[in-house]
Amino acid sequence: MKKMRFSIYRYNPETDAKPYMQDYEVEIGPKDIKLLDVLTKLKAMDDTLSFRRSCREGICGSDGMNINGKNGLACLTDVASLSEPVALRPLPGLPIVRDLIVDMTQFFKQYHSIKPYVVNNTPAPERERLQSPEDRKELDGLYECILCACCSTSCPSFWWNPDKFVGPAGLLAAYRFIADTRDEITSERLDNLEDPYRLFRCHTIMNCVDVCPKHLNPTRAIGKIKDLMVKRAV
Amino acid sequence: MGVPVRRFDAVIVGGGGAGLRAALQLSEAGLKTAVLSKVFPTRSHTVAAQGGISASLGNVQEDHWQWHMYDTVKGSDWLGDQDAIEFMCRTAPDAVVELEHFGMPFDRLENGKIYQRPFGGHTQHNGKTPVQRACAAADRTGHAMLHTLYQRNVRANTQFFVEWMALDLIRDAEGDVVGVTALEMETGEIYVLHAKAVLFATGGAGRIYAASTNAFINTGDGLGMCVRAGLPLEDMEFWQFHPTGVAGAGVLITEGVRGEGGILLNANGERFMERYAPNLKDLAPRDFVSRSMELEVLEGRGCGPHKDHVLLKLDHLGPDIINQRLPGIREIAIKFAGVDPIKEPIPVIPTCHYMMGGIPTNYRGEVVAPKGDDPEVRVNGFYAAGECACASVHGANRLGTNSLLDLVVFGKSAGDSMIKYIREEMPTWKDLPADAADRSLARVARLDGQTGGEEVADVRAAMQRTVQSRAGVFRNDANLKLGVDEIAQVADRARLLQIKDKSKVFNTARVEALELENLVEVAVATLVAAEARKESRGAHAHDDYPKRDDDNWMKHSLFFGSDRSLRYKPVHTKPLSVDYIPPKERTF
Numbered sequence: 075m076k077k078m079r080f081s082i083y084r085y086n087p088e089t090d091a092k093p094y095m096q097d098y099e100v101e102i103g104p105k106d107i108k109l110l111d112v113l114t115k116l117k118a119m120d121d122t123l124s125f126r127r128s129c130r131e132g133i134c135g136s137d138g139m140n141i142n143g144k145n146g147l148a149c150l151t152d153v154a155s156l157s158e159p160v161a162l163r164p165l166p167g168l169p170i171v172r173d174l175i176v177d178m179t180q181f182f183k184q185y186h187s188i189k190p191y192v193v194n195n196t197p198a199p200e201r202e203r204l205q206s207p208e209d210r211k212e213l214d215g216l217y218e219c220i221l222c223a224c225c226s227t228s229c230p231s232f233w234w235n236p237d238k239f240v241g242p243a244g245l246l247a248a249y250r251f252i253a254d255t256r257d258e259i260t261s262e263r264l265d266n267l268e269d270p271y272r273l274f275r276c277h278t279i280m281n282c283v284d285v286c287p288k289h290l291n292p293t294r295a296i297g298k299i300k301d302l303m304v305k306r307a308v
Numbered sequence: 309m310g311v312p313v314r315r316f317d318a319v320i321v322g323g324g325g326a327g328l329r330a331a332l333q334l335s336e337a338g339l340k341t342a343v344l345s346k347v348f349p350t351r352s353h354t355v356a357a358q359g360g361i362s363a364s365l366g367n368v369q370e371d372h373w374q375w376h377m378y379d380t381v382k383g384s385d386w387l388g389d390q391d392a393i394e395f396m397c398r399t400a401p402d403a404v405v406e407l408e409h410f411g412m413p414f415d416r417l418e419n420g421k422i423y424q425r426p427f428g429g430h431t432q433h434n435g436k437t438p439v440q441r442a443c444a445a446a447d448r449t450g451h452a453m454l455h456t457l458y459q460r461n462v463r464a465n466t467q468f469f470v471e472w473m474a475l476d477l478i479r480d481a482e483g484d485v486v487g488v489t490a491l492e493m494e495t496g497e498i499y500v501l502h503a504k505a506v507l508f509a510t511g512g513a514g515r516i517y518a519a520s521t522n523a524f525i526n527t528g529d530g531l532g533m534c535v536r537a538g539l540p541l542e543d544m545e546f547w548q549f550h551p552t553g554v555a556g557a558g559v560l561i562t563e564g565v566r567g568e569g570g571i572l573l574n575a576n577g578e579r580f581m582e583r584y585a586p587n588l589k590d591l592a593p594r595d596f597v598s599r600s601m602e603l604e605v606l607e608g609r610g611c612g613p614h615k616d617h618v619l620l621k622l623d624h625l626g627p628d629i630i631n632q633r634l635p636g637i638r639e640i641a642i643k644f645a646g647v648d649p650i651k652e653p654i655p656v657i658p659t660c661h662y663m664m665g666g667i668p669t670n671y672r673g674e675v676v677a678p679k680g681d682d683p684e685v686r687v688n689g690f691y692a693a694g695e696c697a698c699a700s701v702h703g704a705n706r707l708g709t710n711s712l713l714d715l716v717v718f719g720k721s722a723g724d725s726m727i728k729y730i731r732e733e734m735p736t737w738k739d740l741p742a743d744a745a746d747r748s749l750a751r752v753a754r755l756d757g758q759t760g761g762e763e764v765a766d767v768r769a770a771m772q773r774t775v776q777s778r779a780g781v782f783r784n785d786a787n788l789k790l791g792v793d794e795i796a797q798v799a800d801r802a803r804l805l806q807i808k809d810k811s812k813v814f815n816t817a818r819v820e821a822l823e824l825e826n827l828v829e830v831a832v833a834t835l836v837a838a839e840a841r842k843e844s845r846g847a848h849a850h851d852d853y854p855k856r857d858d859d860n861w862m863k864h865s866l867f868f869g870s871d872r873s874l875r876y877k878p879v880h881t882k883p884l885s886v887d888y889i890p891p892k893e894r895t896f
Contacts, residue, residue, distance in 0.1 A: 088811045105556075118765035121817035122809040126347075129523040131559045131640060133451060134351040150643055171494060172814040178348070191459040192411030202365075202408040204420030210413065217413045217445075217452060221350055256411065 075101045079159035080116070082123065086172055093170070095161070102153060109156070110137055110148040125174040132287055135220035138165055138227075139174050145224035145285040165227035167236065180236045181223045181243070188240060188248040188266065193259045209255040216250035216295060218288050219243060225282035225292055231275040238271035242282035242292030245273065249295035252302065264303055273299060311489075311745040312499050315737065316342045317730050319488055319503040321474040321530060323349030325450070325715030326694025326722075327509030328457035330673075333723025335464040339730060342501060344472040344490055346525055346819075349458045353511055353523045354715060357450025358636060359564030360425060360442030361407070361712035363400035367421040368440040370432065373397045376441065378434040378889060380710060383593045384703025385846035386862060386891040387543065389880035392671035392699040396710070396717045398884075403716045404443050412456040414445050415633075425633070426567040429593035429707045429896075438591055442709040447562050447636040453712055473819055474529060475748040477506070477537040477690075478740065485675075485690035486738045488533070489748040493819060496812025498752065500744050504734040505689050505726040508533070508667060508675075509719065512695040513830040514547075517660035518772035521553050521560040525823075530696040532826025534667050535833070535869035536747065539677055539687065542698040542864050543665035544830070545838035546847045548706055549781050551597040553659025555617035557644040560661065561637055561654060563708040566590040568633050570622035572601065573653065574609040580618075585896035592896040595705040595847045598658035602781045605657075612655060619653035658781050662706055663830075664847065665837075666698035668866065673697070673722025678866065683877035689738075691726055693718040700864065703879075704846020755821055761806030764821050771798045771824075775831050779838050784851040788839035795828075795835045796872075802828040833867040840874050841865065858891050 077099055085093035098116055106112050110130055117123050126136040130149045137148040140163040142156055153160075168176040194203070226232045226241035240248065248267060251257050267273040273296065282292040318334050320327045323345030334341040345352065364371040376397040381388055408414055408422060415423035427442040445452035461468075471493040478487040478500065487502040513528025514520040531541055551572070552561040566572075571590050574580045584600040585592035592600075601618050610616050622630065627650050630638055634649075641649045668676050669692050670684065679685035694715045701714055778791025802825060809817040843857035844850045863876040881888050 086811055086813065088813055107557075117816075118763075121764070121807055121820075122811070124814055124816050128347055128351050128525045129353065129356050131356065131644070133356050133448075133636075134347070134353075134523065136347060136351050175814050182348075186462055189463075191456075191463045194409075198409045200405075202405050202414075202422050205416050206420050207416045207418060210416045213413045217455070218448060220355075220451070221348070251411075254411065254413075 081159045083163040109151040135222035138222040167233040184244040212253040228281040239275035246292040315502045322509035324352030325354035326719035329719030330723035335466040354454040358447045358562035360444040360709040362709040363404040383707040387703030390883040394883040395671040484688040507691040510696045516831040518776040520660040527823035528830035532829040535829040540866040542668040544833040546664035548662035549598040549658035550661035552656040555655040588896040621653040664702040667692040672725045691722040693722040758806040761804035791835045
């Protein structure tokens with residue numbers, strides 16, 4: 075059995091004056107394929123090691139973390155692909171609750187700020203509102219977001235202004251509702267983003283695109299929002 | 309004890325599909341509602357549902373709720389309650405249209421209506437020909453639905469308690485439910501949440517098995533709390549094995565793959581389901597397909613070096629269909645099976661997926677328990693919906709896509725029942741008993757004080773090995789008897805769980821230990837109920853009693869944890885408005 079070395083960010087506010095990196099060595103068996111498999115094994119060895127996880131198949135968005143310097147989901151990361159010692163840190167830029175667990179309040183606050191729901195004040199028909207397959211296709215690449223925060227916490231603009239810049243995840247969601255033919259408040263949504271910070275702090279650094287575990291493209295969505303703003307200005 | 313008390317009209321435990329749908333009902337009615345969730349709501353396991361939500365919209369072919377009802381009754385192997393099944397199937401079209409109005413991104417047909425695909429056991433004319441009834445958002449229907457419901461709750465200003473784990477149900481001297489205790493994970497503090505009505509929407513408990521499609525969080529917390537509070541669990545012997553879990557990894561591959569035209573092959577390259585189910589073939593219900601697959605493996609026609617799985621072939625659908633309708637599946641196959649289904653088949657095995665049993669309720673979402681001669685007396689102030697509840701619409705085997713439907717239909721109906729109860733029967737709160745928090749405090753204090761006991765990971769592994777080996781797809785008397793003894797030993801060990809982490813802030817070791825206590829209650833109920841049922845019905849396939857026995861066993865089991873005893877109650881044979889569907893032989 076092969077042994078692998080890990081260096082993991084540890085911080086328990088009750089006992090630690092400051093954070094430190096703890097080294098672990100762990101045997102990698104044939105069933106330890108994903109990083110989350112190894113973390114689960116480490117947890118059985120040292121139950122104080124704290125991290126979030128749930129579905130273990132990349133759809134719930136719980137186990138985002140910084141893996142060898144790049145944000146990703148532990149459950150989708152192949153252990154074999156990682157160089158040693160594997161450095162695991164919490165998602166950058168958010169307050170740390172404990173170990174790999176961050177306080178995501180600010181992230182969700184920004185998501186909530188874009189009114190993440192379809193607004194349609196026309197009385198609903200008896201049956202479904204119709205939408206053509208082409209119009210529905212506009213939502214592909216947008217609605218699949220799992221709110222793992224890998225993108226926003228890899229974005230320097232979000233690090234500097236997490237309270238003012240909506241961030242890639244929130245802006246991707248904003249465009250998801252703008253693009254939905256059933257939504258009636260596009261102009262209000264654009265007003266909500268027309269601000270030096272909320273939208274325009276995106277400097278197309280594209281870290282978000284690079285790290286998204288669902289292969290979504292927030293930068294493109296942000297570009298489309300900017301296009302709509304230009305269009306309505308002329 | 310100085311445990312802080314917070315007071316609400318309603319407390320909902322669980323932020324998945326059922327909890328969120330109920331929350332919407334209560335928030336929009338203006339009631340002060342708290343939704344507790346162990347995880348941020350969109351991380352609940354509803355998010356992992358893939359294939360669809362059923363409703364007889366008839367967007368592709370002629371369909372009627374009565375046909376949906378027939379399929380569900382037959383799928384349940386006549387253990388489902390026909391009043392609840394009628395209620396669900398009749399309500400389904402409105403429930404799905406409502407989700408669409410909420411903004412759920414369903415796939416669309418050329419005419420702009422919701423796209424529907426075929427699914428296992430969905431038929432026209434009571435079993436004659438397959439029908440496209442599963443309303444889908446690609447193969448991410450659960451994700452689309454859960455996010456839409458969360459978003460709608462943001463709009464309704466629902467109050468969430470995120471990363472709060474409910475610990476115990478609080479009942480007063482009359483047995484009425486008056487609240488729950490809960491652990492705020494970030495601080496480690498325990499609270500009493502005092503309520504006029506409590507809804508459990510705590511989801512499944514598939515983690516009692518070693519191989520499961522379920523998330524880590526599916527630990528049967530609501531069921532554990534019920535057992536500790538003296539309430540029964542219904543039909544716990546019935547666990548669904550999904551035919552297509554990725555071999556080794558356990559990750560789910562939707563039945564929608566077969567709905568879109570995928571087929572199962574054995575080592576000889578034979579489409580073996582044609583032999584077992586000449587009419588519906590690969591789209592027979594799940595219990596039926598899982599048994600057929602298991603038989604292929606047992607008879608030496610399994611694939612791979614260990615001949616231990618079969619293959620799910622879909623490359624013949626072509627890249628366009630796969631990328632458009634099954635993109636998530638392609639991703640999962642590449643990531644977890646190491647194969648690209650556009651080119652190669654996916655190795656699959658039947659994997660524990662869904663709990664048909666649960667907390668006994670009626671179709672109004674009210675929890676019921678026996679009292680005197682009446683097997684179904686309402687437990688005042690207590691409601692349950694979704695996978696943790698047993699209405700029972702799924703009986704002995706659930707049809708694919710009826711789970712998402714169950715969540716929204718019964719989430720809403722439970723919410724409505726709670727509103728009515730709070731407004732008409734509860735002008736004020738009932739008093740909390742003096743010992744409201746004692747059980748929870750004692751559980752946590754024992755964990756904090758325990759040294760030299762049993763490791764959580766060890767006991768969990770022992771439980772999962774037992775359940776996996778003794779209560780699998782095929783069961784027999786000798787094995788089940790061993791299982792009952794073994795799980796009793798596991799339960800003894802679970803009383804001595806120890807954790808090394810004694811800190812308060814986000815102590816996930818403590819959470820895992822408390823979860824394991826709940827899982828063990830569920831595992832005991834499962835083995836005791838399975839050992840007692842001397843027939844084969846739906847997912848309970850018994851080698852020593854291979855036939856369904858309606859004379860003796862067309863009844864629901866009720867498990868009581870205090871003395872691990874069983875009682876039984878009749879199946880509801882009276883639908884609400886249509887004729888009873890009498891039992892028939894179940895062939896496909």
